[in-house]
Structure formats: C-alpha cells, structure tokens
Amino acid sequence: MFATSLLDRRSKPERIADQAREQMLTAINSAGDTARDTVRSAKRVATHLTDGAGNRVGPVANEAWYRATSAVDALAGRRPGLPWAWVAGAALAGAVVGWAVGTVTQAVLRRVEASRDAEQLEFIDVDPLRPPV
Structure with a gap:
C-alpha cells in the first residue's frame, strides 16, 4: 500500500x-x-x-x-x-611433329627389314660374258 x-x-x-x-x-x-x-x-x-x-x-x-x-x-x-609466345609454340609443335614422323618412319623401316630377312633372298652374280653352267 x-x-x-x-x-x-x-x-x-x-x-x-x-x-x-x-x-x-x-x-x-x-x-x-x-x-x-x-x-x-x-x-x-x-x-x-x-x-x-x-x-x-x-x-x-x-x-x-x-x-x-x-x-x-x-x-x-x-x-x-615479335610474338615470341607464338614463335615458341610453333617451334614446339614442329619438334613434336618431327619426332612423331621420325618414330613412325623408324617403325616402318624395321618392318620392311624384318620382312626382307624373312624371305632370305639369295643373290646370284651373273657375268654376262660367261656362259651359264
């Protein structure tokens, strides 16, 4: 209160x-x-x-x-x-393409040599002045 x-x-x-x-x-x-x-x-x-x-x-x-x-x-x-980045890129691309072509060429040449060895061709000397025996 x-x-x-x-x-x-x-x-x-x-x-x-x-x-x-x-x-x-x-x-x-x-x-x-x-x-x-x-x-x-x-x-x-x-x-x-x-x-x-x-x-x-x-x-x-x-x-x-x-x-x-x-x-x-x-x-x-x-x-x-010079645009050096483009020049360097082109050089690198050329190197890669060259390496690839070289590798493929070596592989093809190895196969050709392997097929020649498999045939074992025999070469005969022929003298045109000598009569055959």
Missing part, C-alpha cells in the same frame, strides 16, 4: 507527454532499423552491380589500352615486337 507508483502521482499532461515520448523513441528506433536494413540491402545490390560491371569492363579496358599503345607506337614509327 505504501509502494505506489510514481507515474500514478503525475498529472495527466505529464503522463501523455511520457507516452508520446516513448512512442516517438520506438518510432525512431524502428525507422533507424528499417533505414539500416535498407542501406545494407542497397549496398549489397550496388556491390553486385559494380562487380558485374567491373567484370565486363575489365577486358574491354585492357583491349582499349593495348590498341591505344599500339596506335601510339605506330604513329611514332616503332615496329611491333
């Missing part, structure tokens, strides 16, 4: 002001949470869009840089360098 609430002793305008203050704080906190969620969502979408744009623009920018550099070199009278 002695423990009465302090809120009960205040006047009606004070209680209404406190209620209004509580509702305002709740609304502000709710708006802040909503705004924070909206910002996070917008940030996620923007990041996704910029990543996609960066993935598309990167190769185009590299190609543009290459072409611009080539154009400046051409205008300056400099010749383009």
Whole structure:
C-alpha cells in the first residue's frame, strides 16, 4: 500500500507527454532499423552491380589500352615486337611433329627389314660374258 507508483502521482499532461515520448523513441528506433536494413540491402545490390560491371569492363579496358599503345607506337614509327609466345609454340609443335614422323618412319623401316630377312633372298652374280653352267 505504501509502494505506489510514481507515474500514478503525475498529472495527466505529464503522463501523455511520457507516452508520446516513448512512442516517438520506438518510432525512431524502428525507422533507424528499417533505414539500416535498407542501406545494407542497397549496398549489397550496388556491390553486385559494380562487380558485374567491373567484370565486363575489365577486358574491354585492357583491349582499349593495348590498341591505344599500339596506335601510339605506330604513329611514332616503332615496329611491333615479335610474338615470341607464338614463335615458341610453333617451334614446339614442329619438334613434336618431327619426332612423331621420325618414330613412325623408324617403325616402318624395321618392318620392311624384318620382312626382307624373312624371305632370305639369295643373290646370284651373273657375268654376262660367261656362259651359264
């Protein structure tokens, strides 16, 4: 009975002001949470869009840089360098083809020699000036 609430002793305008203050704080906190969620969502979408744009623009920018550099070199009278990667690749491909042809040729020659040995041909010297016996 002695423990009465302090809120009960205040006047009606004070209680209404406190209620209004509580509702305002709740609304502000709710708006802040909503705004924070909206910002996070917008940030996620923007990041996704910029990543996609960066993935598309990167190769185009590299190609543009290459072409611009080539154009400046051409205008300056400099010749383009040899494509050493292509030269090395062609040399390697030639070596592989040469090795394959050599291996196949050796195998064919071995088979031909083996078939000749199997026949065991006998050669006879024929002297056209001597009569046959």
